[in-house]
Amino acid sequence: MSIPFELPADDHDLSPRTGYTRAHWEAVADGLLRAAWRRSTPGCALLDLPGRPSRSGVRSDGLEGYARTFLAAAFRVAGSGGDDPHGLLERYASGLAAGTRTPGRDDTESWPLILDHDVQGQPMVESASVALGLRLTAPWLWERLDPGVRDRAEEWLRGALRHTPAPNNWYLFPYTVAGFLESVGRGDAETAAARDRALELLEGWYRGDGWYADGDGRAFDHYNGWALHLYPVLDAHLAGDGEAAAAHGERLRTHLESFALMFGGDGAPLHFGRSLTYRFAASAAVSLGAVTGHTPLTPGASRRVASGSLRHFLDRGAVTADGLLSLGWHGPHEAGLQSYSGPASPYWASKAFVALLAPAGHAFWTAREEPAPVEESDRVLALPAPGLLVQATRADGIVRLHNHGSDHVRPHEGESAAEDDPYYGRQAYSTRTGPTAAGNVADNHLSVHTGGRHSVRRRIHPLGAGHGDGWGWAASWHRPVFAGGPPMVPGLRVESVTVAHGGHELRAHRVLGAPAGSRLTLTGWATGPEEPLTSALYGLHGWCDPSPDPVRAPQGTAWTPWARVPRLTGRCEGASVHLALASLTADQGAVPLPEAVDEVRVDDGTCEVVWAGGTARTRIAFEPLEVTHTVG
Template identity: 90%
Template sequence: MSAPFELPAEDRRSSPRTGYTRAHWEAVADGLLTSAWRWSTPGCALLDLPGRPSRSGVRSDGLEGYARTFLAAAFRIAGSGGDDPHGLLERYAGGLAAGTRTPGRDDTESWPLILGHEAQGQPMVESASVALGLRLTAPWLWRRLDPGVQDRAEEWLRGSLRHTPAPNNWYLFPYTVAGFLESVGRGDAGTAAARQRALELLEGWYRGDGWYADGDGRAFDHYNGWALHLYPVLDAHLAGDAEALAHHGARLRTHLAGLALMFGGDGAPLHFGRSLTYRFAASAAVSLGAVTGHTPLTPGASRRIASGSLRHFLDRGALTADGLLSLGWYGPHEASLQCYSGPASPYWASKAFTALLAPADHAFWTATEDPAPVEESDHVLALPAPGLLVQATRSDGVVRLHNHGSDHVRPHEGESAADDDPHYGRQAYSTRTGPTAPGNVADNHLSVETGGRRSVRRRIHPLGAGHGDGWGWAASWHRPVFAGGPPMVPGLRVESVTVVRGRHELRAHRVVGAPKGSRVTHTGWATGPEESLTSALRGLHGWDGPEADPVRAPQGTAWTRWAQVPRLTGACGGTSVHVALACLTADADTAPLPEAVDEVRVTGGAVEAVWADGARTRITFEPVEVRHTER
């Protein structure tokens, strides 16, 4: 499917892999903005896009439409030195004036006040996009505004400095507002305090390997790229603060060494974590690294990843017939959304247009596209700090992420909440599959069943990760959580280890403290009948048999309307060990799983697997240790 607006002809000489150039990015930005502005209110303060409202209400959703499209327009205009071929700045200036007026009896356009996160604080989120848009376009918009409008805009924005953000990346919203105010000579003790507070928290959230937790827990996801790295690095870049840019840029460089592996050969980012309807915003950090020079990637590889991600969604129905970004992944998909998602939420995808801050003569645009990492060779990368293991195979372009560390459970929540979070609780994610919906069988999941209740995985405790030449491992433990009664079974614990090699995944679990008569189930990847994918799962030890049964997931995934999941079942009680071999591949000539491993031996707290080619993997559970030797 092509975009519902005109794009330039492909340039396969400069961009042999995507065909996209800077002109394509400008055309996409222009097309998205033109389509969205058809839904503006008369005073231009709100863009009331069609669709179900968010929990924050219609007025807040309209502000979201203004703010998030303004971000795309600002990158587009700032990157072209102020060129505004569609007269967008006049519209955004008018909207700023109308939105910040004191509400009157007949008012229909003034913006909601910025309050704390516990008081439906979505306007605080949007204040950052408004502030960043004003900062990027200051020479052509802010400096030409009537002083009264400037004062009203400042007063509205300062609401973000006076109220409490959510305890996560939200602290970077007042940080961004403060950065803008200081950049136009309106800084004071309040702006300095907001910036210092955010930076101190950011330091506490940094876990290493280029990854921040999104708050005090262990939530690691795309917010790293489109928020936790983007705001401080872009702020330092715009301010010309060499010291801050060196500090934050070094972490961005480290982050990109891993993030670059998380885009498939078809351009797709990993379907992992929340807010996935932001889609190609996942490439924002890649472009920012190229713009600021803090990246391990060549300019050609950076552009290939960014353009590949943009094109991936445009080619697969992310836009409606009206040229609007739908609420979903490709087309509309309710299970990919959160309760805060509204009609304009997808326009945080605007962050991808950070790429346009690179001028036309920048190497990001002039270099010939290089292959993305997954197109060059197989990769296995362990990230011990977030507890993630990346497995990428060149032959089919599929990237898989094995999750042994990200759970999105806040420290004060404990482990007792018994709801299943498909975006964080699954053991594996990929660039070609999505998690099944709540209420359907959970993919890539180990569950303990006891007393008629089935467990979910909530808080994840990492136990280590590592990699060698062509192989890697990651491990974690969790306490199974149950609904419909006491949430925890005293002493019950599951230890899990994933070892990857080529396209294969050796999955070993030790269940400790299970009541007598309990059962354990384990599932593989969810795929649909119309997909050119093979999902296989084979029992090697501790199951009723080696063959997995297919289980239906009628609500499908973000890729397919209907899916099925392979599932193994077995008995457990006391302490038991369960070993399986899984595989997800798009290669048509994949060898059957029974031919991959010759033998598995389980003795005490150790598992030893002998691969068909003579390689050996040994896993011990207490303490966790993984050794692998090639033939």
């Protein structure tokens, strides 16, 4: 699809895969900013973008438009050494003056005060973007402001230090505000306390493998890259703090060893977790690693991933005919939004423009593009700390994430809430499919049906993960949760193991404590009838029929307005074991699933699968859990 602003000609000598150069990134930033600024209020304090208002109200949404576009403008100007060809900073300076005025009777532009997250929280989120924008552009904006405006801006920003954030990555917003204030000589005990508090919490959230939980629960998602790594690494980089840069940077490097594999050959990030309308912000961690030197990737591979992600969305309708980012994924997609999503929310995508902090002569821009990790070889990578299993196939460029550890359930919430969270509760996600909407049949889901009710998967308890050459596994257990009655069935428990072998997924489940007359359903990947993808599912043991039934998902996914999902059905009572093969592929010549396995044995909680031609053998023992895979 075309975008409503002009880009330079593609350069396939320097960037053989994407054609994008630094000039393309500058042109995209300029085009998005020009379009957004057409919606500015007269005093430049609010950008009132079109679309459904968020739960925070229209004035907060207008502040969000100012703050998030300011971040893109700041990266654009700072990365060019202060060159501001479009006079952006003058507008942001005017907006800062108008937004921090004391509200009067005729005032329509002053910013909402920053209060506790459960009272008026959204301005605290935006304070971080305002502070970071001011820090990046300090020589050309902050230092030229009237002293009174600087004082008012400081007072507004300090609201973030004096109020309670949400119990997750939000603590990095006052951390970022405090970092700016200290960088301009306005630090004190209050700023120091905000920074110490955030770093202490961050340390407690680190789980290993380069992954942070987003708070005290087990939410592992894109917030790792565009928040939990970005703010502390960028803060240390801007401050020239070598010790902090080394500590935070090493974790970023480790994170990128797995996260860089989570982009498909078409540039798409994995479609899982919340706030996906931020789109190409997912590449921010990759670019930040290149800018700061904390990355396992070469400069050419880093740019391939970042430019591939940017181009993926520009080519697929993420920008409207008015030049604005829509609320959705490719185009508008209501089912993928959260209640806090407002018209300007997509502009957290501005974080991707951290790439522009690499000056024009940096290797990130001058090195020839190299293959992204998914383009180098088939990969299976287990991440025991977050409980994730990554499976990438080079031939079709699809990356799949098998989820045995991320659930977004807060510790104080328990596990009995019966909502289906499509972006955390499903067993698998990919770079080519999205979860079906709540209310439709759930894709990649095991459900227990008893007493006329069906279960969802809420709290996920990881049991382990591991990998070898060309294969890997991850396992978890959960207590099925039901709506429309008592949420839990006493003693009911499901243990799940996924084994990735090449492009195949062996899905094994043991159900314990199922009431008499219960049944079980297992679904595969959701795809549309016109997509060049094949979603296959085949029952190996414990199903009424090994061939699945196709089920409709009328609300579709972020890729297709209408989807179908393969579904197996079986009976379960007491203890039972159920095995199935699943696959998602764009290879039209792929071997049918019934031909992928020669032999299946199930005996007393132990399963053994002999793959086609005796090429490999997988053994799963549930108690104690043990997964082995031998070749030949």
